[in-house]
Amino acid sequence: MKELKILAVVVFFTLVTYWGVEPFAHSIMHKHVEGHDFKYPDINASKVKGNAQKGKELFATNCASCHGLKSQGIKAPMDALSAANTYGVNPPDLSNAGALYDEKYLIAFMQNPSQAAKAKKMSMPPIMAGNEQGAADIAAYLKSIAPKEVSPKEAYVTACGRCHANSYGKWTQIGDVPKTKFNIKTKNDVALAEFNVKVQKYQDKLADYMGKLPPDLKIIVRARSEDYLKTFVEDPQAHLPGTPMPRVGITKEGYEKVYKYLESTGDPSKVEREKIGPWVLLYFVIFTLLAYGWYKSNWKGLK
């Protein structure tokens, strides 16, 4: 009984210390940002109804000069590097846009990109400025052609991948690291070296455009809390006023996919951990029970 009292004292002071240096200290160090569950309350819902058929025509005349739409057989007019040379950043392929981005955000974005994205610098012009109907039509079109299922990686590539590499996922800003073969006689891998040069040129342009190279998100899930990442993606300015990172207007479901991908590169052991954990603990529970028996048998009749 006395030992349990001593244990209670030890546990109490340990927990106080833990509470102080972990939850309490972190709550003081990091400012709290209220999330809105990717609802974007500052953007008013559009009252007009979009027409996908009209949107298709508008896309061809307004968007296709910069954006590809692979799923519809529309190729981007420029490759990633040439596009970066021209615009600073590669305009995204919009095949998955309708599945990942909030519709009212898309409509607002086409009318005034830098306002919707809360970013000062935007290569994209306000292509549908003052034309809410047109914007709604294009949004409806993108929605109509969006695939039902977008994989976590596709979500990352579309929403983050043109600025953020993910080296643990073998992703660069201009695409997957290609599978190449080196020359057996010289050990040179010219194809890979050429690809890397392209990546570096792209990154230099991107860094000029953004002010700095956006970080590699290989292990960001361990570097930031789940809540931070969520509220940061939802509204970067709320955490880092003045950051060049735009608000991308992703939906909640879209973000969950992105997070899943980030977790797969930054914390790949999670599945295995959760599988093995209970067995290891069970092992030590049995160990302790046996040890308790040994202890009792040795201390019998001692006191």
Add this chain to the structure above:
Amino acid sequence: MAHFDPNAKPFSKKWLNDRLAIETLERVLSTEYWIPKNINFLWAMGMVLAATFGLLVLSGIFLLMYYIPDTKQAFDSVNYTIMSQVGFGWLWRHIHAVAASVVFLIIYIHMFTGIYYGSYKRGREMIWISGMLLFVAFSAEAFAGYVLPWGQMSYWAGMVITNLFEGFSQDFLGGILHFPGLVEWIRGDYVPGQAFVGRFFMLHVFLLPLIIIGLIVLHFGALRIPHVNNQDGEEIDFEAEAEKWKAGKRKEAKVIPFKPVFLSKDVFVMGIYFIFFFYLVFYHFEFAMDPVNFDPADPLKTPPHIYPEWYFLWSYEILRAFDKDPGLIWFGFAQVIFFLLPFLDRSPNVAPASRRGPFKYWFWLLLIDMIALTILGKLPPVGIFTILGKVAAYVFIALWFALPFITKMEKPVGGK
């Protein structure tokens, strides 16, 4: 020369006894190494520490096979290669990280147990001093290890801590304690870089573990002659009590043999500890792996908050509470003062703090103050936290200055 039985079969017990005295050794070190019976689970912390150190060595060996001490590759060798490419690499790393943090929790419990029961005096001074040397060696080891993953905190904590070696400012005592070159000498460069990683790698995997192992031997050795203290601080005649045990009076004897009686309780306590430990490894490891260190080291970007690991926070807060020169003095004071505990405690009593008059309050005040310093050491030094930090630092210093006086006044208490 001793007698050797020429007929003993090689490697038989007799043969080995002639050469290695294995039976004598076993007797002296375990079956007739007498431990007081009147103890609680806190007496198992030494073995818990030994086991945790064992886990650190074991997991460290596996990590060492893949870690690359190179500023360009270190981060990925840990976070990619070990965490995702090596089978169970993540498990070894999480064990290593959690053990490195928890080992300090147990060290502090072990230390405060010693302080509470007065286990540092009247013949036990060397146990305390060798233990404090171990604490210093573990601190250096932990710091060196923290540098290795080459994340933001590795870099910036490395920067801040090595800056301390610059010594006092130029105005202090005519600048004789100002060593501008020392910092560069320690880093091998103007800023932490490749030379820095290389030498801390060497320190972490070779020199410091070697020193720690040597000190553990000294610590165990220091324990053998004066024997372990007990819950009442009672002075036990170990020889007489051992005779009782050997005569079969297990109930009357105040002692028990290390093996198997004491060991059986140790192993049980260790079992409970391992349940706690592996719960942390699998489900709650974040506390031991600071998020900031998952951002790769970037000399151009200072993190908004730089803080050491939790076990250094109390002394870090003492450093922060003052201006540069006095801060360094009191920081140094905090580092060495625990060594002097056996000599600052002027009371002859070896008894639990609860029976020692004012020392009782001294003990709990010290514990609470150090926890307060620890928490404040992590908080940003703004507003009320700065003031509280200063108060806590003054209280810490005052407590140590008061110790000789309050213990001198202490009345002798009889053991139970």
